[in-house]
Amino acid sequence: EDQVTQSPEALRLQEGESSSLNCSYTVSGLRGLFWYRQDPGKGPEFLFTLYSAGEEKEKERLKATLTKKESFLHITAPKPEDSATYLCAVGWKGNEKLTFGTGTRLTIIP
């Protein structure tokens, strides 16, 4: 069964303290891995799409990487405005469905 697992469930960091969020998957035939940010009461906001192992993408303080079994979302010197829930989703070949993880709730303390 295709699964997506995110860890940790919650993470509290001091402002400026760098860390990484993990998304592991067991999808066969990956078509794409997606990272979204979701603020309370709002819809998921697109961050990155990764298609193949070894691929990396960056945006401001965030960097996403992909291997054959997992993806990392690295956050460097985070600020309080980076506080949100970060969602990972995986799509695979032959299926229109995206499988979402349950998210990591990130809190940055000033």
Add this chain to the structure above:
Amino acid sequence: NAGVTQTPKFRVLKTGQSMTLLCAQDMNHEYMYWYRQDPGMGLRLIHYSVGEGTTAKGEVPDGYNVSRLKKQNFLLGLESAAPSQTSVYFCASRPNHRGGQETQYFGPGTRLLVL
């Protein structure tokens, strides 16, 4: 561009009542989706559409119906609401590009409470 919009933002229903949630997108996207989000669970796909006049079942379709009469609109209907349908509903859309899984863009959500 407004992107993906959803109406209403919030609704309270009594068990057995019916309602329709509207999703509209102005990006000329071919694909549209309806998801529900519940605490402790990932977003789950209810129904989707690959183009005007088409619909298909997702992961949790029971109790819902959909229609895509116009390319820009995707409607989600609840014929007889049940408390188990209390959730936050998100609509998403994406373009139809060959090769790879294209990014889905989400609306702001509709919070539904069924009493």
